[in-house]
Amino acid sequence: MTSRLAFRILATLVAFAVLARIPAGFDVGFKFDSALAVIWAFGLLSLVLLTGYVGQISLCQATFAGVGAYTAGMMVASLHIDYMLAVGAGVAAAFMLGVLVGLPALRLRGITLAIVTLGIALVFDRYVFQDHAFEWFTGGTGGWRVNGATIFGLQVDSSKHLMGAYLVLLALFCLVALLLVNLHDSGAGRRLRAIRDSELAAATMGVNLTRYKLLAFGMSAAIAGLGGAFYPLVAGSVSPQPFWLFTSLQFTAIAVLMGVRYVPAAALGGVFMAVIPDVLTRFGHGTFMGHAYEISYDWFQLALGALLIAQLILLPDGVWGDIRRRVHHARASMSAVGGRRVKVA
Amino acid sequence: MAAFAAYTVIGLGLGGIFSLAALGIVLIYRTTGVLNFAHGAMGMFSTFVAWQVFYGWSHPFWPAWLATLLAVIAGLVFAAVMGLVLELAVFRWVRTREPVVKAVITIGALLALQSAASLIWKNNQYHLPIYLAPQTATIQIADVPVGANYIVIIVAALGLAFGLGAFLKYTSFGRSMRAVSDSPTAASLWGVPVNKVSAVSWMLGSLVAALAGILITPFINFDTTSLTLLIIDALAAALIGGLVSLPLTVLGGFVLGLLETYPTMWIQSLGFPRLIALLVILAVLIVRNPRGFAVAAK
Numbered sequence: 278m279t280s281r282l283a284f285r286i287l288a289t290l291v292a293f294a295v296l297a298r299i300p301a302g303f304d305v306g307f308k309f310d311s312a313l314a315v316i317w318a319f320g321l322l323s324l325v326l327l328t329g330y331v332g333q334i335s336l337c338q339a340t341f342a343g344v345g346a347y348t349a350g351m352m353v354a355s356l357h358i359d360y361m362l363a364v365g366a367g368v369a370a371a372f373m374l375g376v377l378v379g380l381p382a383l384r385l386r387g388i389t390l391a392i393v394t395l396g397i398a399l400v401f402d403r404y405v406f407q408d409h410a411f412e413w414f415t416g417g418t419g420g421w422r423v424n425g426a427t428i429f430g431l432q433v434d435s436s437k438h439l440m441g442a443y444l445v446l447l448a449l450f451c452l453v454a455l456l457l458v459n460l461h462d463s464g465a466g467r468r469l470r471a472i473r474d475s476e477l478a479a480a481t482m483g484v485n486l487t488r489y490k491l492l493a494f495g496m497s498a499a500i501a502g503l504g505g506a507f508y509p510l511v512a513g514s515v516s517p518q519p520f521w522l523f524t525s526l527q528f529t530a531i532a533v534l535m536g537v538r539y540v541p542a543a544a545l546g547g548v549f550m551a552v553i554p555d556v557l558t559r560f561g562h563g564t565f566m567g568h569a570y571e572i573s574y575d576w577f578q579l580a581l582g583a584l585l586i587a588q589l590i591l592l593p594d595g596v597w598g599d600i601r602r603r604v605h606h607a608r609a610s611m612s613a614v615g616g617r618r619v620k621v622a
Numbered sequence: 623m624a625a626f627a628a629y630t631v632i633g634l635g636l637g638g639i640f641s642l643a644a645l646g647i648v649l650i651y652r653t654t655g656v657l658n659f660a661h662g663a664m665g666m667f668s669t670f671v672a673w674q675v676f677y678g679w680s681h682p683f684w685p686a687w688l689a690t691l692l693a694v695i696a697g698l699v700f701a702a703v704m705g706l707v708l709e710l711a712v713f714r715w716v717r718t719r720e721p722v723v724k725a726v727i728t729i730g731a732l733l734a735l736q737s738a739a740s741l742i743w744k745n746n747q748y749h750l751p752i753y754l755a756p757q758t759a760t761i762q763i764a765d766v767p768v769g770a771n772y773i774v775i776i777v778a779a780l781g782l783a784f785g786l787g788a789f790l791k792y793t794s795f796g797r798s799m800r801a802v803s804d805s806p807t808a809a810s811l812w813g814v815p816v817n818k819v820s821a822v823s824w825m826l827g828s829l830v831a832a833l834a835g836i837l838i839t840p841f842i843n844f845d846t847t848s849l850t851l852l853i854i855d856a857l858a859a860a861l862i863g864g865l866v867s868l869p870l871t872v873l874g875g876f877v878l879g880l881l882e883t884y885p886t887m888w889i890q891s892l893g894f895p896r897l898i899a900l901l902v903i904l905a906v907l908i909v910r911n912p913r914g915f916a917v918a919a920k
Contacts, residue, residue: 334722399851407892530726584730
């Protein structure tokens with residue numbers, strides 16, 4: 278075990294220990310937000326793999342999360358199996374859909390891939406998740422209700438045991454994040470990044486494009502689906518609204534805004550996506566100097582769009598990339614004052 | 623047979639709207655290399671401006687034609703200004719970036735415009751449509767009654783396609799626009815005002831989007847999302863034209879309109895047409911060489 282890996286494991290454990298404590302002191306609404314933040318963070322993490330590592334654009338990540346959520350909801354509501362089995366089924370369904378979506382991506386890239394994935398997101402949003410023909414999958418207009426679910430015999434459900442669901446989610450997120458950070462420098466990671474830099478060069482160097490692109494799409498969809506599969510547990514039921522087209526677009530916007538190449542940016546983005554809208558709807562109304570005001574959810578999306586445009590013009594590497602660059606710069610200049618030579622990666 | 627003819631008329635009307643929306647996308651993509659995902663949202667916002675003038679600010683004693691005219695003019699003027707502002711404030715600064723980055727910027731514009739519209743005009747509420755022709759007026763064509771609003775749309779789509787085509791082909795500014803679309807660098811070396819050309823492209827594209835939005839209001843549930851989501855049908859039509867050809871784009875729009883309308887004879891589903899749009903997109907991308915689009919994106 279190299280010291281670098283040991284440091285990463287330690288950092289992940291510390292992050293888990295800190296994050297696990299935070300929601301405990303708050304009310305049930307914020308506990309729900311924390312669990313939702315991890316679910317959205319999984320969606321953003323899936324884009325770190327697909328866009329950040331492999332360079333493929335996708336506008337349908339919320340669709341993968343939705344397929345994971347509906348599959349898990351269907352399994353638990355109709356078969357009453359252990360929730361982790363349902364999560365496994367959701368991840369498998371999302372993986373298969375991801376490989377299917379990856380098939381056109383073998384020939385397409387850039388804007389044409391964006392158009393196709395946008396079309397897929399819209400088909401699932403307006404047709405699959407809402408039409409009578411798919412009621413066996415979506416549970417009709419009411420969706421699947423999940424009451425009294427268990428994980429390995431432990432009682433977890435949305436109302437009383439939200440913290441249990443949150444801890445399981447957070448542990449899984451830390452694990453997947455650690456795996457992704459390690460993937461970056463591994464042989465498979467180098468092949469994936471070679472595809473990002475130049476498909477032609479990667480193929481010339483012997484990278485199997487078909488295999489690695491399909492695998493990237495499948496794994497990315499599975500990560501998004503893993504988060505989504507916990508949605509019925511946390512929210513108590515599934516509905517099309519959280520996984521509609523605009524969530525997919527927000528995923529892309531927030532992932533790019535926070536820094537699509539960096540794993541910790543996904544966690545940052547998840548908190549941003551879940552907590553800010555709730556804080557706005559809770560505290561964003563009142564009177565200021567005699568004028569009543571109300572800051573609704575729409576302000577969040579408005580700000581997100583404006584921030585994304587500004588960020589792409591001014592800070593192309595995202596918020597986390599910019600912070601990272603500044604920290605490295607500051608460390609390098611501090612060491613230079615001390616007269617020591619340091620290697621800056 | 624009568625039912626089939628009626629569905630054909632509806633399909634052609636829908637196709638005219640897709641054509642109009644797609645024309646703006648092709649125009650902007652050709653001259654600036656930006657694939658505008660916010661095209662539907664831009665059209666939606668301008669349409670709401672027209673709606674505001676038509677229902678909110680018009681005086682009850684004005685004749686109907688004056689209110690309609692003022693509403694349409696207000697919507698179109700707003701659209702042109704919005705296109706100009708977007709070009710000056712955003713897209714001028716990212717001209718050398720990759721096409722995908724520019725496309726993601728338009729997604730930011732989509733999110734911002736969509737939520738701004740739902741803040742101003744409320745998302746949940748049903749909005750009354752704007753009729754350019756009287757709602758009940760019909761014309762008999764070979765024993766089939768055709769609503770006047772359908773004819774307005776079809777004529778507008780064909781007229782704009784040929785008008786824009788002629789503008790690009792025969793005017794000197796149109797030649798400048800084509801020169802910029804072939805190579806911005808070479809065009810600027812020849813003294814073509816690249817900044818001016820892309821500003822005009824954005825204004826024109828935005829105008830066409832607004833026109834499509836205003837014309838479509840009688841046929842859809844007019845709210846902030848449905849016009850924004852029109853983008854996928856418009857993109858499908860634009861892809862049929864290879865993101866370059868105006869006549870093929872219009873033809874693609876009409877074909878897509880018919881393809882989406884005929885199945886509704888048997889399948890009662892609001893979402894099913896989206897599946898057809900996706901299948902058309904996939905079919906076009908499989909048949910045409912997708913690398914060809916990348917070349918056009920310089």
